[in-house]
Amino acid sequence: RGGLAALVVAIVAVAFAAAPAAADPIVLRFSHVVAPDTPKGKGAEKFKELAEAATGGRVRIEIHPNSELYKDKEELEALQLGAVEMLAPSLAKFAPLGLPEFEIFDLPFAFPSPKALDRVTEGPIGRTLLARLKDRGIVGLAFWDNGFKLMSADRPLRRPEDFRGLRMRIQASRVLEAQMRALGAVPQAIDFADARRALETGLVDGTENTPSNMATQKMDEVQRYATLSDHGYLGYAVIVNQKVWEALPADLRAALERAMREATVYADGIARAENEAALAAMIAAGHTTFLRLTPEERAAWVAALEPVRAEMASRLGPALIAELRRAAA
Numbered sequence: 001r002g003g004l005a006a007l008v009v010a011i012v013a014v015a016f017a018a019a020p021a022a023a024d025p026i027v028l029r030f031s032h033v034v035a036p037d038t039p040k041g042k043g044a045e046k047f048k049e050l051a052e053a054a055t056g057g058r059v060r061i062e063i064h065p066n067s068e069l070y071k072d073k074e075e076l077e078a079l080q081l082g083a084v085e086m087l088a089p090s091l092a093k094f095a096p097l098g099l100p101e102f103e104i105f106d107l108p109f110a111f112p113s114p115k116a117l118d119r120v121t122e123g124p125i126g127r128t129l130l131a132r133l134k135d136r137g138i139v140g141l142a143f144w145d146n147g148f149k150l151m152s153a154d155r156p157l158r159r160p161e162d163f164r165g166l167r168m169r170i171q172a173s174r175v176l177e178a179q180m181r182a183l184g185a186v187p188q189a190i191d192f193a194d195a196r197r198a199l200e201t202g203l204v205d206g207t208e209n210t211p212s213n214m215a216t217q218k219m220d221e222v223q224r225y226a227t228l229s230d231h232g233y234l235g236y237a238v239i240v241n242q243k244v245w246e247a248l249p250a251d252l253r254a255a256l257e258r259a260m261r262e263a264t265v266y267a268d269g270i271a272r273a274e275n276e277a278a279l280a281a282m283i284a285a286g287h288t289t290f291l292r293l294t295p296e297e298r299a300a301w302v303a304a305l306e307p308v309r310a311e312m313a314s315r316l317g318p319a320l321i322a323e324l325r326r327a328a329a
């Protein structure tokens with residue numbers, strides 16, 4: 001009799017272990033490539049906090065920063081395969097999904113102000129771009145800001161001629177490639193996870209990024225000069241696997257949408273100050289000399305980069321470029 005009781009206990013135990021307990025949360029893995037202490041990293045943390053509170057703990061957001069799971073090239077595949085549920089890749093990195101039009105955000109000097117940028121991401125262009133993700137099994141939840149980029153190298157970059165022959169690390173975007181070529185540099189697309197090392201070992205001479213990315217990767221320790229050119233924008237689309245998203249109970253999805261709206265306000269709200277603080281910290285550290293362009297120097301950069309728009313028209317679509325020009329004006 002004792003043996004039978006033990007067997008019953010064992011069977012019941014196995015049954016309970018196999019069936020997920022009702023209280024088991026749904027886990028959404030959110031993978032990204034930058035440090036936690038960046039606008040995107042902090043935006044992800046804020047989303048986690050808001051999402052878990054709004055769902056009463058029924059959803060758990062598991063953040064994997066610093067490419068600890070996947071690098072740039074792999075993370076989009078991982079999302080589509082269901083190996084992670086959420087990402088926030090830079091808008092420069094959507095071409096592998098067959099969506100090169102996201103690269104309009106890489107066009108040099110395309111956004112005269114942060115307001116112009118908001119008009120684009122929050123207007124019809126932004127909505128249309130996010131809607132196109134649907135065919136790829138992806139839902140676009142929001143755009144998040146990082147900010148405007150500087151150019152760094154081991155030599156001062158004041159005029160377009162200063163770029164001649166420099167190997168410059170870029171994100172894998174054809175528009176950024178064209179931008180570097182227009183300046184006479186040699187672009188090299190390298191995953192973000194490997195960018196710092198590429199600068200340190202001399203595989204490349206320079207790069208472009210926002211101050212927050214430069215500082216958190218300690219790129220200032222391996223770049224002697226940086227020009228505060230604000231020549232281009234770096235921002236993100238927060239995306240989620242469509243099957244997973246649509247399988248969520250409607251009340252949870254609504255709560256997560258609310259959390260994402262609030263996290264977006266937060267992320268966009270801190271981005272500028274984060275970048276200013278990162279720049280101040282790098283200036284104080286004194287490894288890199290930061291240069292500002294005179295109006296004449298800036299005009300020379302604008303003139304050198306003007307042809308990129310026409311060159312990229314067939315890739316991005318002339319109608320979209322014209323729409324961008326109107327929306328950002």
Ligand code: LMR
Nearest residue numbers: 033034090171192209213
């Ligand atoms: C880069 O590769 O430089 C950026 O896209 C990294 C990031 O996610 O901000």
